[in-house]
Amino acid sequence: MDDVTEPQTKEKLFFEALILDRPQFIHVFIKLKFNLSEMFYEKRTNSPWRLKWDKLAKLYNDNDKKKKERLYLFEKCLGKNQVDSEHDLDRVLRKLIGDYMKPIYTRSTISSFEKLKTCCRNSHMARVSDSRTCLYKDNDENESEIPDPEEAEKEVRELVYRDLYLWSILTNRIELSKILLNHMETRICALLIASKIFRSYFYYASDNESKDVICCQITQFEEYANECLKCCYNFDEEKACELAIRRLNIYGGVTCLQVAVDADDKNFIGQPCCDQVLNNIWYDKMEPFQSTLSDKIKLILGISTFGILAPFLVTFRTEQSLLNYTFEEDRQINGIKINEIEEEKKQLKPTTNKRLNDHGINYSDNYMWRSTKYSKSYLTYLRHLKHFHESPIVKYSYNSASYIIFLLLFSYYLLFNFEIPTDEIPSIHWTEIFVILMVTTMLFEEIRQFLCQENRTMIGKLSNYFITNQFHTVILVLSYLLFYIGLILRFTNTYSEEAFSAAKIVLAYDLEIWFIRSFVFLGIAQNLGPKLVMIRRMVTDLFFFTYIILIAMIAYGVVSRSMYNFNNETFPFDGQSIFQNIAYPTYYLMYGNIDGELANLDREQGSSTSIATHILLAFHMLFVNILLINLLIAMFSFTFQSVQNQTDLVWRYERYSLIREYYDRPPLFPPLIIITHVIELIKYIARRHSKTAQTKTFKMIGANRNVDREWSEFESYATNQYVRSLLTNQPLSIATLVPSKEQQLSSDMTNNNQQFQSNNSQSDTKLLADEVTSVKKVIADLRTHAEEMNRCMHWMMEAMERVKMSKEPRPNLTSTISTNS
Structure with a gap:
C-alpha cells in the first residue's frame, strides 16, 4: 500500500474516481490538497x-x-x-x-467581421x-x-x-x-x-x-x-x-x-x-434615481436644450479625483507603448487609480478633470455635458424625437407633396429628401448594429438578428424593402396616373409599417412594455390559427358557389374574379356580414341548391363564428394571462435588449448619425493595421x-x-x-x-464531521476489500502448493490491515 503515495498512483486513482463518477472520492482528493x-x-x-x-x-x-x-x-x-x-x-x-x-x-x-467592429464601434x-x-x-x-x-x-x-x-x-x-x-x-x-x-x-x-x-x-x-x-x-x-x-x-x-x-x-x-x-447602465454617469417629478422635469429640460442646461439641472454621480492626473496628459498617457525605455516612463506622472476600462461599462468610475490651463468649473461643465450625451436614456430620447419628426414629415410628404413630376411641380420636395436621408441613415445604423453583435460567426449573427425575433425581423425587412421599392416606382412610373399610383400604394403601406415600428419606443415603459410582448405572441398565435380558418373559408366558398349561382352568371377563371366571388364574401361572413349572402339565396327559396346552401351556411357560421372564433379568443386569453402573471419579469427581460442597443448607439441621431459613421470609417481606415484598438463592449x-x-x-x-x-x-x-x-x-x-x-461555526463543524465520517467509510471499505484480496491470495497459494507447481517455498502473506481505528 506504500505506492498509493506515488504521484502516478494518485493520478490514476483520481482519474478512475472521475470516470466512475465518485463525487465523495473527488471531494476527499481535493481536500487533501492534491496538485491538480x-x-x-x-x-x-x-x-x-x-x-x-x-x-x-x-x-x-x-x-x-x-x-x-x-x-x-x-x-x-x-x-x-x-x-x-x-x-x-x-x-x-x-x-x-x-x-x-x-x-x-x-x-x-479574429475574423473579418471582428475587424469590422473597430469601424462600427467607438474605439x-x-x-x-x-x-x-x-x-x-x-x-x-x-x-x-x-x-x-x-x-x-x-x-x-x-x-x-x-x-x-x-x-x-x-x-x-x-x-x-x-x-x-x-x-x-x-x-x-x-x-x-x-x-x-x-x-x-x-x-x-x-x-x-x-x-x-x-x-x-x-x-x-x-x-x-x-x-x-x-x-x-x-x-x-x-x-x-x-x-x-x-x-x-x-x-x-x-x-x-x-x-x-x-x-x-x-x-x-x-x-x-x-x-x-x-438602471445604472441606463443613466450611466448620471444619478440613477431620477424618480421625483422635479428630477424628471429637469431631465426633460436638459434633453430639450440638447444638454446645454443639463450640467446645471441634472444630478450626476459623485466624482473622484485621480492622483496626479491632468486634462492635458490624457492623450499622452493613452499613447504609452510597452517598448518605452525606462527614462521615458519616469518622466510621466503616475497614471491612474481607475478600476474599470473605458471601453467597457464604467458607470461607477466618475473622475474629475484637472487642468493647469482651464478653470475647474469649465472642466466640470464639459465633463457633465459629455457624460449627459453618452447616457443611453438621452440617446433614446433623441432617437424617439427624431423618429416622431420622421413620421410627421413622411405623412406630410405622402398627403400633400406626392405628385407626378411636371414642368410646374419640382420632381422632388425637401420633405422627400429628408425622409430619404432618414431612412438611409437608419439603414446604415441597422447594418452597424448587425456587425457589432457579440456573435463571432456570420451564421450566428444572421441567426441572432433575423431568427431569434422573427416578428421584429419581418417588420424590419418590410419597412426598408417597401420604401426603396416605392422610391424606385416613384421615379420610373411617371408616364401615367395609374402607373404612378403603384408607388403611392407601396409607400403608403410602408408608412403603416413605420408607424407600427414606433411601438418599440414604448418598451421602456413598465406598464406598456409587457403589452407589446402580448401583441407579438398573439400575432404568432393568429398566424398559425389563420391556416385553420382559411381552410374553412375556402371550403364553404368553393362548395357554395359550385351549388348555387349567386350572381346569375359564371365568373371567369382569373385571380380577380376568384377573390371577388369566393374569397371576399366568405371572409366577411366571419364578422357576421351575412345579409348579402342571404339575399342571394332567397331569390330561389324553393330550389334544392338554395336549401342545401342554406344548410351549409348554417353549419359554416356555427363552425367558424361560434367554435373557431371563441377558440381563438381563448388562445388570446391564455397568452395574455401567461404574460400578465409575470409582467415585471417580462418587462425587465425585454428591457435588457433595449438598453443594450442604446448603450452601443452613437450620441448623434438620424440623419446626423451619418457623421458618426463617416468618422468611424475614417478611423478604421487609419488604424486597420493596428493591434491595440479596443471596441466598445457591453461588459464591465x-x-x-x-x-x-x-x-x-x-x-x-x-x-x-x-x-x-x-x-x-x-x-x-x-x-x-x-x-x-x-x-x-x-x-x-x-x-x-x-x-x-x-x-456559523456549528454549521462548519457539522459539515466537517460529515466529511470525516465519509472518509472513514471509504477507508473501511478499502480495508475490507484488501482483506478479501489477502484471503483469496492465501487460497491460491495453498492450491498451487498442493499441485506442486513450483520448487520454491511458498511465500508468507501477512495482513497489512491495521487494527487501529
Missing part, C-alpha cells in the same frame, strides 16, 4: 501554463459505461464517437452555449500589450504586470476546476459538478452556463422522460444561480451589480447577464440586482488584475456557505444567509469573514 494544476497543466518557465490535452481528452473519451445512459447527449452534439482535438471541444461549447463565447482551449482567431487604444501568464489570455487587456508564480498557480487551479466542471456538465455528472462548484471562485456564471447547456441538450433528447429530467436540471441550476446572486447582493449591492455584468475571460469573455438572456432565464434577469445594474472590464481578483474573491466569499449547503442536499434559505446591517455597512472584509465564520 500539474496533473492537467504543464508548468513552463516564464511562459503561460499549457494544457495537457491528452489528460482532458481521456476524460471525454473514456465514457463507455456513461454512453449507455439516455441522458448522455454529448456524443449526439459532438457528431462523432470521440473528441479528437481542442477544436472539437470548443466547437461543442460554441454550439451549446453560443458563438458569442470565445474559444477557451484554442487560440482565438480606444490599449496602453500596453497583454502579458498574462495564464491560459485564458485575451488580447484586449490593458495590463502590463506579470503575476507571481504563486498567483499564476492559483489561476491555473481555477482553470482545472473549470475544465472538470464543464466536463461533468457535458457528461451529465450532476453531483460531481456540485463538488467541483464548491471549490471554484466564479460560480454564478458557471451555474448559468450549466443551465444553458442543459437547455441546448433539451433539443437532443429523444423521449419525453429525458426531456422532463433535463427541464428539472435547468430549473435546478437556474435556482442555484439566482440564490448565489442574492447572496452576493445581500453582502454588497454595488459589487454584486458588477459581478452580473463583469467580463469573465475564464469562460470565453462572457457575462452573467449575457448567458442568462441567451438561456431565457427571466427569473435571473428579474432579480433586484440585475434590475439595479440595468477591470482596469487591472487586482480588480478581477477582488471580484472573484468576493463572489467566492459571499456564495461559500450556500454552495457548501448544496453538498448536504439541504440548501439554506436566503434568510439565513443575509448578513446584519452592520456587516453590510462595514468595509473591512477580514472582520466580516471572522464574524461570519464565528456565527
Whole structure:
C-alpha cells in the first residue's frame, strides 16, 4: 500500500474516481490538497501554463459505461464517437452555449467581421500589450504586470476546476459538478452556463422522460444561480451589480447577464440586482434615481436644450479625483507603448487609480478633470455635458424625437407633396429628401448594429438578428424593402396616373409599417412594455390559427358557389374574379356580414341548391363564428394571462435588449448619425493595421488584475456557505444567509469573514464531521476489500502448493490491515 503515495498512483486513482463518477472520492482528493494544476497543466518557465490535452481528452473519451445512459447527449452534439482535438471541444461549447463565447482551449482567431467592429464601434487604444501568464489570455487587456508564480498557480487551479466542471456538465455528472462548484471562485456564471447547456441538450433528447429530467436540471441550476446572486447582493449591492455584468475571460469573455438572456432565464434577469445594474447602465454617469417629478422635469429640460442646461439641472454621480492626473496628459498617457525605455516612463506622472476600462461599462468610475490651463468649473461643465450625451436614456430620447419628426414629415410628404413630376411641380420636395436621408441613415445604423453583435460567426449573427425575433425581423425587412421599392416606382412610373399610383400604394403601406415600428419606443415603459410582448405572441398565435380558418373559408366558398349561382352568371377563371366571388364574401361572413349572402339565396327559396346552401351556411357560421372564433379568443386569453402573471419579469427581460442597443448607439441621431459613421470609417481606415484598438463592449472590464481578483474573491466569499449547503442536499434559505446591517455597512472584509465564520461555526463543524465520517467509510471499505484480496491470495497459494507447481517455498502473506481505528 506504500505506492498509493506515488504521484502516478494518485493520478490514476483520481482519474478512475472521475470516470466512475465518485463525487465523495473527488471531494476527499481535493481536500487533501492534491496538485491538480500539474496533473492537467504543464508548468513552463516564464511562459503561460499549457494544457495537457491528452489528460482532458481521456476524460471525454473514456465514457463507455456513461454512453449507455439516455441522458448522455454529448456524443449526439459532438457528431462523432470521440473528441479528437481542442477544436472539437470548443466547437461543442460554441454550439451549446453560443458563438458569442470565445474559444477557451484554442487560440482565438479574429475574423473579418471582428475587424469590422473597430469601424462600427467607438474605439480606444490599449496602453500596453497583454502579458498574462495564464491560459485564458485575451488580447484586449490593458495590463502590463506579470503575476507571481504563486498567483499564476492559483489561476491555473481555477482553470482545472473549470475544465472538470464543464466536463461533468457535458457528461451529465450532476453531483460531481456540485463538488467541483464548491471549490471554484466564479460560480454564478458557471451555474448559468450549466443551465444553458442543459437547455441546448433539451433539443437532443429523444423521449419525453429525458426531456422532463433535463427541464428539472435547468430549473435546478437556474435556482442555484439566482440564490448565489442574492447572496452576493445581500453582502454588497454595488459589487454584486458588477459581478452580473463583469467580463469573465475564464469562460470565453462572457457575462452573467449575457448567458442568462441567451438561456431565457427571466427569473435571473428579474432579480433586484440585475434590475439595479440595468438602471445604472441606463443613466450611466448620471444619478440613477431620477424618480421625483422635479428630477424628471429637469431631465426633460436638459434633453430639450440638447444638454446645454443639463450640467446645471441634472444630478450626476459623485466624482473622484485621480492622483496626479491632468486634462492635458490624457492623450499622452493613452499613447504609452510597452517598448518605452525606462527614462521615458519616469518622466510621466503616475497614471491612474481607475478600476474599470473605458471601453467597457464604467458607470461607477466618475473622475474629475484637472487642468493647469482651464478653470475647474469649465472642466466640470464639459465633463457633465459629455457624460449627459453618452447616457443611453438621452440617446433614446433623441432617437424617439427624431423618429416622431420622421413620421410627421413622411405623412406630410405622402398627403400633400406626392405628385407626378411636371414642368410646374419640382420632381422632388425637401420633405422627400429628408425622409430619404432618414431612412438611409437608419439603414446604415441597422447594418452597424448587425456587425457589432457579440456573435463571432456570420451564421450566428444572421441567426441572432433575423431568427431569434422573427416578428421584429419581418417588420424590419418590410419597412426598408417597401420604401426603396416605392422610391424606385416613384421615379420610373411617371408616364401615367395609374402607373404612378403603384408607388403611392407601396409607400403608403410602408408608412403603416413605420408607424407600427414606433411601438418599440414604448418598451421602456413598465406598464406598456409587457403589452407589446402580448401583441407579438398573439400575432404568432393568429398566424398559425389563420391556416385553420382559411381552410374553412375556402371550403364553404368553393362548395357554395359550385351549388348555387349567386350572381346569375359564371365568373371567369382569373385571380380577380376568384377573390371577388369566393374569397371576399366568405371572409366577411366571419364578422357576421351575412345579409348579402342571404339575399342571394332567397331569390330561389324553393330550389334544392338554395336549401342545401342554406344548410351549409348554417353549419359554416356555427363552425367558424361560434367554435373557431371563441377558440381563438381563448388562445388570446391564455397568452395574455401567461404574460400578465409575470409582467415585471417580462418587462425587465425585454428591457435588457433595449438598453443594450442604446448603450452601443452613437450620441448623434438620424440623419446626423451619418457623421458618426463617416468618422468611424475614417478611423478604421487609419488604424486597420493596428493591434491595440479596443471596441466598445457591453461588459464591465477591470482596469487591472487586482480588480478581477477582488471580484472573484468576493463572489467566492459571499456564495461559500450556500454552495457548501448544496453538498448536504439541504440548501439554506436566503434568510439565513443575509448578513446584519452592520456587516453590510462595514468595509473591512477580514472582520466580516471572522464574524461570519464565528456565527456559523456549528454549521462548519457539522459539515466537517460529515466529511470525516465519509472518509472513514471509504477507508473501511478499502480495508475490507484488501482483506478479501489477502484471503483469496492465501487460497491460491495453498492450491498451487498442493499441485506442486513450483520448487520454491511458498511465500508468507501477512495482513497489512491495521487494527487501529
